[in-house]
Amino acid sequence: MLSWTTVISYPKPAPPQSNGLCSGQWLRRWLPLLVVWLVATGLDRVWLAADQGVPAWDPADYLNSAVDHGRALGLLPGGGWPGWRELLLLSPKIPPLASLVHGAVMAVTGEEPDQASWALALWHGLLLLALDGWARQLHSPRLALLVLPLAAVAPRLVSLRVNFTLDLALTAVTTVALWQLWRWQQPGSRGGGRWVQALLASLGVAAALLVKQSALLVLAAPSLWAVVTGMGQPRRRQQLLAGMALVLALLLPWLHQNWITIIGGTHRSVVVSAANEGDPPVFSMASLLYYPRLWWQQLGTIACIGALLGLALTLWRGLWASRFPRFPRLSLPAGWGWLLGCTVSGWLLTTMSPNKDARYIAPVLALLILWLSLGWLALISTLQWWLGSWRATGVVAASLALATGHTAVGRIAAIHRIAGPEPPVISLVTFLRQHTGDAPTTLVMAPGSADLNEYTGTYYGRLNGGQLLARGLVGSSEEHSLVLEQAEWVALATGEQGHSRERARQLSHRLGERIRGDGRFHRVGQWPWSRGRRVELWQRRADGARGQPFAQQFVPLAQGLAEGPTGLARFMEHIGAFHQLDGHFLYQQQVEAWANQRRARHPQATDALWSMAALMILRQDAGGADHWLAQLETVLPENPWPTTYRAAVLLIDWRPWVARQVAQAHPRFREEPLLKAVGDLAAVVGGDLTRLPALQAAWPRAVEQLSPSPP
Numbered sequence: 124m125l126s127w128t129t130v131i132s133y134p135k136p137a138p139p140q141s142n143g144l145c146s147g148q149w150l151r152r153w154l155p156l157l158v159v160w161l162v163a164t165g166l167d168r169v170w171l172a173a174d175q176g177v178p179a180w181d182p183a184d185y186l187n188s189a190v191d192h193g194r195a196l197g198l199l200p201g202g203g204w205p206g207w208r209e210l211l212l213l214s215p216k217i218p219p220l221a222s223l224v225h226g227a228v229m230a231v232t233g234e235e236p237d238q239a240s241w242a243l244a245l246w247h248g249l250l251l252l253a254l255d256g257w258a259r260q261l262h263s264p265r266l267a268l269l270v271l272p273l274a275a276v277a278p279r280l281v282s283l284r285v286n287f288t289l290d291l292a293l294t295a296v297t298t299v300a301l302w303q304l305w306r307w308q309q310p311g312s313r314g315g316g317r318w319v320q321a322l323l324a325s326l327g328v329a330a331a332l333l334v335k336q337s338a339l340l341v342l343a344a345p346s347l348w349a350v351v352t353g354m355g356q357p358r359r360r361q362q363l364l365a366g367m368a369l370v371l372a373l374l375l376p377w378l379h380q381n382w383i384t385i386i387g388g389t390h391r392s393v394v395v396s397a398a399n400e401g402d403p404p405v406f407s408m409a410s411l412l413y414y415p416r417l418w419w420q421q422l423g424t425i426a427c428i429g430a431l432l433g434l435a436l437t438l439w440r441g442l443w444a445s446r447f448p449r450f451p452r453l454s455l456p457a458g459w460g461w462l463l464g465c466t467v468s469g470w471l472l473t474t475m476s477p478n479k480d481a482r483y484i485a486p487v488l489a490l491l492i493l494w495l496s497l498g499w500l501a502l503i504s505t506l507q508w509w510l511g512s513w514r515a516t517g518v519v520a521a522s523l524a525l526a527t528g529h530t531a532v533g534r535i536a537a538i539h540r541i542a543g544p545e546p547p548v549i550s551l552v553t554f555l556r557q558h559t560g561d562a563p564t565t566l567v568m569a570p571g572s573a574d575l576n577e578y579t580g581t582y583y584g585r586l587n588g589g590q591l592l593a594r595g596l597v598g599s600s601e602e603h604s605l606v607l608e609q610a611e612w613v614a615l616a617t618g619e620q621g622h623s624r625e626r627a628r629q630l631s632h633r634l635g636e637r638i639r640g641d642g643r644f645h646r647v648g649q650w651p652w653s654r655g656r657r658v659e660l661w662q663r664r665a666d667g668a669r670g671q672p673f674a675q676q677f678v679p680l681a682q683g684l685a686e687g688p689t690g691l692a693r694f695m696e697h698i699g700a701f702h703q704l705d706g707h708f709l710y711q712q713q714v715e716a717w718a719n720q721r722r723a724r725h726p727q728a729t730d731a732l733w734s735m736a737a738l739m740i741l742r743q744d745a746g747g748a749d750h751w752l753a754q755l756e757t758v759l760p761e762n763p764w765p766t767t768y769r770a771a772v773l774l775i776d777w778r779p780w781v782a783r784q785v786a787q788a789h790p791r792f793r794e795e796p797l798l799k800a801v802g803d804l805a806a807v808v809g810g811d812l813t814r815l816p817a818l819q820a821a822w823p824r825a826v827e828q829l830s831p832s833p834p
Contacts (some may be wrong), residue, residue: 151264156255159271164244166531167284171237174285176539176574177546178236182287183578185222186239190220199234199563200588212743213378217389218377220333221292225376234586236287243284243291250274250295250489257302258493262457262500269367269496269503270522279421279481279488282537289335290485296334296485297341304342305461307362308349313457316359316411317739324349326365336389340476341486345461349610379777380743384435397451397477399624405477414484421488422483422495427527430498436505459497468488479725489621547650547658548575551614552583554648555660556591563707566593567606567613569631577657592706596631602700603634608670611663613638618656643667644799665703673701673710674717681737682730687764688797698741711738727758736768745776758790763795770801779809800825 178186191213214222228242233687254274258267274280283291303324309315328346331338350367353359363752366707378385403409419427469487476483499519506515555566566584568577577593584591591616606613615638620631629788638644638661662667680697683690701710716736732755739747749772755765768791773782786792786802792798803818 133820144154146200155268155271156251158505159246159275160244160251160278163247163275163281163284167240167244167281168237170285170534170538171240172781174203174538175541175546175618177548177579178582179573179579182236182575183576183582185225185287186236186582187578187585188217188222188766189211189225189229189239189242190234190582191226192222195230197232198224198227198230198333201585201590204665207376208380208744214377214660215381216392217289217335218333220330221289221335224292240285240287243287246295247280247284250291253295253302254489254492255296257305258496260306261462261493262456262497262544266496266500268535269499270492272527273423273426273495273499274489274492275525276527277422277426277488277492278530278533279417279485281530283482283485283535285534288482290482293331293335294485294489296327297338298489299715300338300342301329301465301490303327303344303346304349305458305465308352308461309458316353316356316362318362319358321366322369323432325369328366329370332370332374333377336385337473337476338486339484340472341465341469343472347464348464359593373525383775386520392539393476393478397479400478402477402479405475410474410479413479414470414487417481417484418488418491421484422491422528423526425522425529426495426499429522430495433498433500433502433505437501463488466494517533546574546654548579549583550650551648551658552580552591552593555612556584556589558647559591561588561590563709564589564592564612565610565704566591567610567704568593568595569596569614569634570620570622570658571595571631572626575616575621575652578831590707594703594706596627596634603630605670605700605704606634607637607641607643609673613637613644613661615659615661616656617653617659618654671714673705673789674713677701677710677714677737678717678730678734684733684737684768685729685759685764687767693789694737714738729755729758732758736765740768740772745772748772749776761791763789763791763798767795767798767801770798770805774801774805774808779805783809783811796821796824796828 177183190199191202192210193199194211195210197203213219224245225239227240228245229239232238232241251271251274254270255267258270280291280294282296303320304327307315307317307320307324328342329429331342347675350363353363403413466487467492470484473484473487503515503519506518509515510518555564564584566580567581568575571577577595580593581591582594614636615635616631617635620628620635622628622631631636639646643664644661644667645664646659647662649657652658676697680690680694683693702708715738717735718731718738721728725731732751736748736751736755739745739751749769752765752769752772755762756769759765766785770782770786773779773785782805783802786805787800789795791798792802799820800818803814803821806814807818
């Protein structure tokens with residue numbers, strides 16, 4: 124029988140050598156890794172210097188998050204330590220670890236896009252380190268010498284090194300996590316099952332999940348396998364429990380503060396985006412093959428051909444050498460079965476996500492590179508048998524050089540050049556900041572394209588301590604009146620607006636017509652865009668009448684919460700527009716100052732109490748909301764809605780037992796469907812499953828109460 128162990132021979136152990144650099148041991152171990160990283164990083168810096176494009180939607184969003192966290196840590200100008208809760212609120216949908224790292228790197232390298240991209244070089248170094256260590260422990264230093272260049276020239280990974288997203292960070296950290304999990308779950312005879320390995324694996328899993336929650340797609344099956352196999356061994360059971368406790372301890376603070384927005388954001392980015400972009404149905408052949416059909420280009424044509432050729436030649440060599448007429452059975456050496464399971468499960472679970480994108484499969488590409496390296500090692504073994512060692516080395520070196528050239532040609536073609544002096548978004552923001560300085564400013568951005576959008580505008584508006592925020596076009600034509608009444612600065616575009624959806628293009632064009640025809644605004648600047656289009660900046664005239672300030676509108680909206688679902692719906696409908704036009708939430712500071720003055724004169728003034736409660740809810744301050752709603756319960760003992768909101772806030776804050784007590788203490792608990800449903804839900808979540816039938820009975824009535832009445 125033929126096995127990989129016999130075909131791909133392992134090198135003999137090196138003879139003992141003396142310690143120290145003079146022995147060359149350190150150089151042989153680390154020099155290849157360092158050289159590959161330095162060369163790749165140098166070429167990336169050359170590419171970034173040649174590329175003149177500006178960050179598109181996602182990269183700009185991640186850069187903004189890095190600035191947020193760098194400021195919160197006190198490392199970047201324009202910020203300061205806000206407290207733990209406020210720090211966690213900076214990551215409402217995406218975990219904070221990568222942004223914390225990126226913000227710290229920016230403090231050293233600078234905030235410009237090319238400067239911030241040094242963080243990507245660090246993630247690339249971590250990925251190479253993990254692949255190098257895994258390859259050495261999985262097979263030999265020979266495999267590591269192949270893994271490093273193949274990872275460095277893989278076209279998709281190269282593109283991720285110069286695009287500021289989380290995918291390279293996710294790939295690096297998930298690779299580390301899977302490598303450390305493999306080391307721990309190995310049998311004790313092979314060195315597994317140690318406490319240090321359990322700690323490293325737990326830290327790796329937690330770090331991956333704190334970079335992006337989609338790490339779960341790659342880690343779920345291997346982690347479950349490690350848990351199932353480890354629970355049967357007493358010593359490993361203790362390590363498992365300690366490891367899971369560590370992972371939860373690192374994840375729970377962020378999850379506790381943001382779980383509602385995480386669910387909502389994940390639904391929009393996964394389900395809604397998939398529907399809008401026309402991605403194939405999950406349970407379809409098109410979905411199953413979506414990523415495999417990309418691997419040829421993502422990993423590199425030459426790399427794939429060499430690996431497949433190595434496999435084919437190995438099979439042929441085994442058939443010829445063994446003189447068996449039947450197809451040989453291949454048995455993988457120890458560790459390759461784990462890698463196979465990680466690769467297949469990662470691909471399948473990533474495929475199960477409705478939203479598809481070429482970069483989402485990046486964590487699996489790192490695992491596939493280990494397989495490609497194995498195929499190339501088989502190719503080298505066969506070529507050495509045919510051609511001799513030196514000729515085989517020359518063929519492989521030439522092939523890798525050709526693969527590098529192929530990737531380089533593709534990256535050169537991707538360089539974005541600009542005919543004009545600079546992108547219009549930079550010109551616009553620079554002009555506006557000259558007028559506003561570092562004062563908190565909100566710019567309404569009507570057009571939306573990769574090089575001109577609210578995320579990119581916000582990023583350039585906040586460089587070096589700036590406080591300029593850009594906000595996208597508000598969502599309906601009815602809200603255009605609010606823009607006309609409240610906006611100070613509006614960016615418009617002539618011609619095609621750049622939005623991908625027809626309705627957004629129409630709304631953007633219609634807003635432009637209304638701004639240009641409204642005498643309260645005047646154009647203060649314009650810059651060439653592309654295809655003959657211009658970007659225009661419009662400002663409200665000094666004598667341009669404004670509508671009622673948001674702070675004054677907020678108070679009656681907050682008071683309307685006393686009406687229940689009707690008032691709540693009205694409140695939520697308006698608050699989104701407020702936040703679009705007042706990105707710094709300055710109205711909240713004005714409302715809070717007014718409420719404090721009002722309460723100083725009238726401690727039980729319900730308008731002030733409702734305003735404070737509503738502010739705390741918007742700020743996701745559960746303790747503050749509980750405080751003010753409790754005061755409203757005292758002032759309005761017959762109104763069920765302060766108690767309903769309070770019980771809901773406590774339940775969202777993971778205090779179901781307190782929420783149950785609060786709900787049941789109200790005299791109208793059994794009469795109000797929504798209040799009873801919240802109380803029953805709190806009881807069930809708190810472990811009282813006997814209330815499940817009551818919850819099932821109350822839920823339809825609560826939903827009916829929440830539904831808007833027909834006109």
